[in-house]
Amino acid sequence: MVSPLLILYLILPVILLFFFQYRRTLKNKPFPPGPRGLPIIGNLHQLDNSNLYLQLYHLSQKYGSIFSIRLGLRSAIVVSSPKLAKELFKDHDLEVSDRPKLHGQQRLSYNGLEMIFSPYGEFWREIRKIFVVHLLSSRRVSRFYSIRVFEVKQMMKKLYGHASSSKVTNLNEMLWSLTTTIICRIVFGRSYEDEGTERSRFHGMFNECQAMWATFFVSDYIPFLGWVDKLTGLRARLEKNFKDLDMFYEEVIAERMDPNRKTQENEGIIDVLLQLKKQSSSSVELTKDHIKAMLLDMLVAATDTTAATTVWAMTALLHNPRVMKKVQEEIRTLGGKKEFLEEDDIEKFPYLKAVIKEVFRLYPPAPLLVARETNKACMIGSYEIPAKTIVFVNAWAIHRDPESWKDPEEFLPERFLDSTVDFHGHDFELIPFGAGRRICPGIPMAVASLNLILANILNSFDWELPEGVRKEDIDTEMLPGLAQHKKNPLYVLAKPRI
Numbered sequence: 132m133v134s135p136l137l138i139l140y141l142i143l144p145v146i147l148l149f150f151f152q153y154r155r156t157l158k159n160k161p162f163p164p165g166p167r168g169l170p171i172i173g174n175l176h177q178l179d180n181s182n183l184y185l186q187l188y189h190l191s192q193k194y195g196s197i198f199s200i201r202l203g204l205r206s207a208i209v210v211s212s213p214k215l216a217k218e219l220f221k222d223h224d225l226e227v228s229d230r231p232k233l234h235g236q237q238r239l240s241y242n243g244l245e246m247i248f249s250p251y252g253e254f255w256r257e258i259r260k261i262f263v264v265h266l267l268s269s270r271r272v273s274r275f276y277s278i279r280v281f282e283v284k285q286m287m288k289k290l291y292g293h294a295s296s297s298k299v300t301n302l303n304e305m306l307w308s309l310t311t312t313i314i315c316r317i318v319f320g321r322s323y324e325d326e327g328t329e330r331s332r333f334h335g336m337f338n339e340c341q342a343m344w345a346t347f348f349v350s351d352y353i354p355f356l357g358w359v360d361k362l363t364g365l366r367a368r369l370e371k372n373f374k375d376l377d378m379f380y381e382e383v384i385a386e387r388m389d390p391n392r393k394t395q396e397n398e399g400i401i402d403v404l405l406q407l408k409k410q411s412s413s414s415v416e417l418t419k420d421h422i423k424a425m426l427l428d429m430l431v432a433a434t435d436t437t438a439a440t441t442v443w444a445m446t447a448l449l450h451n452p453r454v455m456k457k458v459q460e461e462i463r464t465l466g467g468k469k470e471f472l473e474e475d476d477i478e479k480f481p482y483l484k485a486v487i488k489e490v491f492r493l494y495p496p497a498p499l500l501v502a503r504e505t506n507k508a509c510m511i512g513s514y515e516i517p518a519k520t521i522v523f524v525n526a527w528a529i530h531r532d533p534e535s536w537k538d539p540e541e542f543l544p545e546r547f548l549d550s551t552v553d554f555h556g557h558d559f560e561l562i563p564f565g566a567g568r569r570i571c572p573g574i575p576m577a578v579a580s581l582n583l584i585l586a587n588i589l590n591s592f593d594w595e596l597p598e599g600v601r602k603e604d605i606d607t608e609m610l611p612g613l614a615q616h617k618k619n620p621l622y623v624l625a626k627p628r629i
């Protein structure tokens with residue numbers, strides 16, 4: 132019989148060889164520096180999910196424009212400069228086009244049966260094709276123009292009502308309700324914004340879904356401590372939210388498929404999806420779960436981000452009366468004396484477009500974009516990033532990069548007037564919609580709504596702060612979530628233009 136000692140003696144040189152080679156590899160290809168963490172939990176105890184982008188920005192000042200953090204047992208890197216964002220999205224986009232599989236997001240997306248959270252690959256390509264060709268194409272966006280116009284006019288009626296009784300308007304609420312109505316009518320062919328239990332059920336479910344998307348589950352980062360999520364009740368909360376949403380989709384799908392349904396005139400995206408399912412025209416066999424997951428993508432990705440941007444735009448303008456006056460003058464002069472500005476009119480407003488870009492620069496609604504994950508090892512900067520590393524791109528920091536932006540903290544739309552810099556993913560200093568293969572496919576829909584809403588409320592109303600409130604009192608505190616909302620409501624007085 133061969134002795135174990137002899138075996139050890141024989142294989143020891145091989146083990147030592149591997150060990151020294153591994154050490155040399157590590158030495159040659161270091162991992163980006165970062166704050167020292169604790170065993171097992173890494174840096175989790177130092178990070179606060181409510182303003183992660185800001186904490187990561189401060190860490191980038193100390194550790195550089197690429198640094199690492201440890202989220203439990205998972206490694207993550209954070210990219211914070213336009214130069215590295217360009218390298219990431221141009222040279223390594225293929226390697227960083229995966230998404231980390233996080234518990235809340237996976238459950239609510241029926242395990243990635245949609246676009247935002249599905250891994251990069253053939254399935255994602257097919258689903259993205261469905262979105263781009265059938266749901267978010269320019270033709271489809273134009274088809275829903277009448278919905279946008281109708282709903283903006285409805286909101287303006289409410290504002291006139293408030294003005295006639297000198298009532299203070301809560302703009303967060305007003306603009307959230309408007310964008311939700313527009314998106315719900317586009318997606319479901321109907322709105323859930325009428326007062327009553329249906330409205331509160333709808334809002335409750337979607338707010339909770341936002342929270343679940345952004346919440347840290349211990350099981351995501353320290354799998355063997357996954358039972359903690361059960362103990363804290365997080366799993367049960369997620370399961371309840373999933374069931375509520377699932378029941379809601381079942382109801383809307385049944386409603387749309389009802390053979391006795393009177394009319395096809397309010398066709399929404401849900402009908403397009405159901406038709407695609409029936410035709411089986413895509414190489415993905417669409418099931419009801421795919422449809423439910425895609426509906427959630429449309430709703431959450433579209434409503435929150437667009438609502439947040441309109442509120443930030445008004446916040447920025449009320450903070451900067453000079454810019455407010457200048458943009459209103461442009462709209463009112465070039466728009467003639469029209470009571471309602473149509474899309475073609477808005478094309479003529481270069482300063483308004485510059486204002487919107489500046490809002491996206493200083494107030495990106497998705498400051499950390501949507502997390503990516505490497506699917507194989509790649510060199511970024513002078514570091515080798517292994518496969519399965521989470522990648523955060525800090526747009527908030529990139530949009531303040533002093534090498535790319537003069538006076539980065541100043542709200543100065545003029546900077547865009549003689550510049551070709553845009554947010555379509557080619558200029559890496561301005562990436563509110565991300566870049567590369569996974570860039571937001573909803574840009575045309577988002578821009579169409581933003582332009583119409585802002586042009587019309589700035590054209591028809593002058594905006595004042597309630598008595599006793601100074602512009603310095605308007606805060607820019609944000610709520611946690613994938614999309615950053617203004618935490619405290621923006622109260623204003625709308626005065627109809629004379």
Ligand code: HEM
Pocket residue numbers: 246247248259262267428429430432433434436437440496497500501563564565566567568569570571572573574576577
């Ligand atoms: C102001 C409005 C919006 C902003 C700021 C925004 C921002 C973003 C960002 C940062 C990403 C991640 C991109 C990346 O990983 O590089 C994204 C992805 C996505 N957005 Fe938007 N978005 C907006 C509106 C919309 C709208 C109106 C829709 C329409 C349904 C939409 C649908 C999506 C989808 C489906 C994805 C996932 C793409 C993928 O993973 O392949 N978004 N968005």
